[in-house]
Amino acid sequence: MxxxxxxxxxxxxxxxxxxxxxxxxxxxxxxxxxxxxxxxxxxxxxxxxxxxxxxxxxxxxxxxxxxxxxxxxxxxxxxxxxxxxxxxxxxxxxHPLERRTALDVVLALRAATPGVVFGVETTEGFHHEPAYPRIHAHDPGMIVAVAEKLLECPPGAGPGSGAQVVKLLAHHPSLAPDAFLSLARDAAGGLASLTRSSPSALVEISAPGVxxxxxxxxxxxxxxxxxxxxxxxxxxxxxxxxxxxxxxxxxxxxxxxxxxxxxxxxxxxxxxxxxxxxxxxxxxxxxxxxx
Known part of the structure; x- marks a missing residue:
């Protein structure tokens, strides 16, 4: 080097x-x-x-x-x-993360890492579950009951309709950051691209290959x-x-x-x-x- x-x-x-x-x-x-x-x-x-x-x-x-x-x-x-x-x-x-894929990731991470909470960055703004930490106080976002409801496609709508999902975020309140990323990749790495940039246990999820x-x-x-x-x-x-x-x-x-x-x-x-x-x-x- x-x-x-x-x-x-x-x-x-x-x-x-x-x-x-x-x-x-x-x-x-x-x-x-x-x-x-x-x-x-x-x-x-x-x-x-x-x-x-x-x-x-x-x-x-x-x-x-x-x-x-x-x-x-x-x-x-x-x-x-x-x-x-x-x-x-x-x-x-x-380069959006398809809603169906994002939903599959949420379900996989909930099963693999109990206690995980989610935020969803879309082309129309940021939404997060009530327990998601306010990491950035200047940008509280809009609270949603559960990420699954936000990620479901409206009845009769195609997978590409509505606001696009730019990034899915998963936070764990007790796991170490690298340990959480490793567990998340094991559980959902075949569905999407998972990485991290925060000092906390926050995994950032993008479309496959992005x-x-x-x-x-x-x-x-x-x-x-x-x-x-x-x-x-x-x-x-x-x-x-x-x-x-x-x-x-x-x-x-x-x-x-x-x-x-x-x-x-x-x-x-x-x-x-x-x-x-x-x-x-x-x-x-x-x-x-x-x-």
Whole structure:
């Protein structure tokens, strides 16, 4: 594994930077440092596109909406949505979790992990069961009696009708986060994509095959950008596929062990501007190579 100070750590001619937000680009107080803002602007000024790739829903992208430069698009909900940050977070593309599949996942997890509670992120907002914790007090969502009722298709309606399910969330009040993810994957991994990004026992569930990596790969293909031309950053298990796919990838100094194992390099922690450290090196090496 290389580090941010290793001469071989950075791809020679990157065309796109893909960065996670929480625990990666953002400091722990969810701010973006002046150093990082300057590095992002300098990268796009140099012709390197920047993509924010996050587990956050589009509704929570205000933290970086002021820093979009050349494009304004972001990948949200672990790859389930592409949004236009310049147009109020408008959904451009959705890779939905079919309601029938989401319902099957709920039933499987209820049987395997008693005590689990659910939240459902749809294209019309967030809904959750009464016992679901208010992890984000600023975004309480709408309470539903049980997730099963929300996920049932209305009589006579097709599986694609109504609001689309962007992401299903499952929370367990007592299991350890990694243990819960492992149990959830054993119970429902054949039905959907399961991952986690929270410090609590919160599993995030998307349609089969949907991940940060799958949607980033599509977006790059549309732009004629190969995986070898991408530099990616992340800190939690929901970043693993993206870091494995990218030609050059960095685990943050505060990263989960699975992320450290998946990445090709490592930088300093989010509170130390680890993303900016690498971007600055990329631009410095490009400038030196042009002389």
């Amino acid at each position: 290389t580090s941010a100070t290793d001469p071989q750590a950075v791809a020679p001619v990157p065309r796109l930077i893909a960065t996670d937000l929480d625990g990666t680009l953002l400091r722990d107080d969810t701010s973006v440092s002046e150093r990082t803002v300057a590095a992002l602007a300098a990268a796009e000024e140099a012709g390197i596109e920047v993509f924010y790739v996050t587990g956050r829903p589009a509704r929570w992208m205000h933290v970086v909406s002021a820093y979009v430069h050349g494009h304004g698009l972001a990948i949200c909900a672990n790859g389930a949505a592409v949004v236009d940050l310049r147009n109020g977070g408008r959904l451009v593309t959705v 991940s940060k990596a799958s949607t980033l790969a599509r977006c790059c293909a549309e732009r004629g950008i190969s995986a070898a031309e991408v530099v990616a950053f992340g800190d939690m298990p929901n970043d693993v596929e993206m870091l494995t796919w990218a030609g050059t990838s960095y685990a943050m100094g505060n990263a989960h062990p699975d992320v450290v194992a998946a990445a090709s390099g490592r930088t300093v922690a989010n509170n130390e501007d680890g993303v900016a450290v690498v971007i600055e090196r990329i631009l410095r090496e490009r400038a030196e190579g042009a002389r």
